[in-house]
Amino acid sequence: MTDTTTRRYTRERDEEENEQSTEDETLVCPECGGKLASDSEHGETVCKECGLVVEEDEIDPGPEWRAFDSKEKDEKSRVGAPTTNMMHDKGLSTNIGWQDKDAYGNALSSRQREKMQRLRTWNERFRTRDSKERNLKQALGEIDRMASALGLPENVRETASVIYRRALEEDLLPGRSIEGVATASLYAAARKAGTPRSLDELTTVSRVEKDEIARTYRYVVRELNLEIKPADPESYVPRFVSDLDLSEEVERRARQLLQNAKQEGVHSGKSPVGLAAAAVYASSLLTNEKVTQSEVSEVANISEVTIRNRYHELLEAEESVPGL
């Protein structure tokens, strides 16, 4: 019986075991405990689990020489600016100098100057025209827009960007919409960061359908080997509590209920949102700050029936805990 009922949301368990087995290794993500993989192409160490960039620019991009005056700098410099993730092309595309000088520093003829001016114009156009770059530019914009609409913090956006960038590099885009992948990246990033947003919430700010988001999300997760744990019910609690204007006591109690439930193993196979909603409801009863089931179901986007079922289970689990 448990074999089948614990299928859905129980990946958590396997991963907990995995985490323990990798704990003695040195390469562990400080954020989520996941395995780290070094991406030598970009000189980054990235967490395979959450996409967190742990170490950037392991190769010092700065010059290895020192220059004592500008003339010396001109002579010694062989390289361009350091690369940065903040620009859509990492600052690596061609740049035509603004000075009207040739390679030897001599002034250009007026005819040459005009030519260079035209080249600059076209180069600028081409730089953002390259399909992947445009793609990325747009996607990052979308991610930003959706993230702020959902009130997600900066680090989530960054993680989402990293995920999207990886998807792009692995050629996951063809056949899928930019919007879809961007939304999926954000969805994944939000879950990693422990501030999950439901698919429905994502749907309200995204231009793509729920089904497509879900489909793309699964695809991206699989292809990039992002290991995402099932959302922890507790992470929904604060939001529900504040949406309902309840006290901190309610929140504390709700968390406690959930932790008990976890120990009793009641939570396996059940929707985390439902559990969280039920915990909040149950907690509001226990602390005499009554809210109705329909109110909770409203903010949690879960049916009242589910709340009823869950909260019975929660209370039962509470009973069977010895210390209470």
Add this chain to the structure above:
DNA sequence: ATGGTTTTTACTGCGTC
């Protein structure tokens, strides 16, 4: 596509304000 599970929908009965 299928089968097994969870969640939702819709409806009903009960007690209270």
Add this chain to the structure above:
DNA sequence: GACGCGGTAAAAACCAT
């Protein structure tokens, strides 16, 4: 009588295979 709550059955959604 409206409302909150509880329960049930059937439909829908979901997920792994």
